[in-house]
Amino acid sequence: MTDSPSRALRADAQLNHDRVLEVAAELFATDGADTSMKSLATAAGVGVGTLYRRFPSREILIEAVYRTETTKLAEAAATLLETMTPITALRTWMGMFVSYMLAKYGMAEALKAVLLDGGELRMETRQRLVDALSLLLTAAEADGSIRTDLPPLRILMGISGIVLIADEFHEAGLTDQLLDLQLDGLRFNAPK
Known part of the structure; x- marks a missing residue:
């Protein structure tokens, strides 16, 4: 049995x-x-009309990308925890966060306008990231890999600070070194 043309179109539209x-x-x-x-549409392999039908303004597109x-x-x-030890999953996620x-940063000015107009979006984003990090931290705490006395938001703030520093200095490997240093701090005095 084949899909009807309208289902195929919806699937194509979702792919686009x-x-x-x-x-x-x-x-x-x-x-x-x-x-x-126009260059974005070309790079995505869609027409400009298709792009504007789905995302009528740059701000709407930026918000959609952000979400x-x-x-x-x-x-x-959760996906990382399925295939890695908790400490490896945590370090991998930290790199993904960077x-x-x-x-x-590439869309910082435009995103600032979106976030200032949508304080709820900013709070929702932060909470989703804190929840994800909490999942990783709980798993690493449970197996004794890390200490248990730091709240997830503080750790997230630390990773954010690393991004700011590394972006400023443009040194190869600096971000990884700083992330490893933060992870070592999380391991310090871990119960093991």
């Missing part, structure tokens, strides 16, 4: 939608949020 968000995240991270909508990338990062925590933050 997902591809636009993926390409937009990449281009915003490397070229900034001022990337032209999508936040969802991917939040959902990655990539997420750097992508946000």
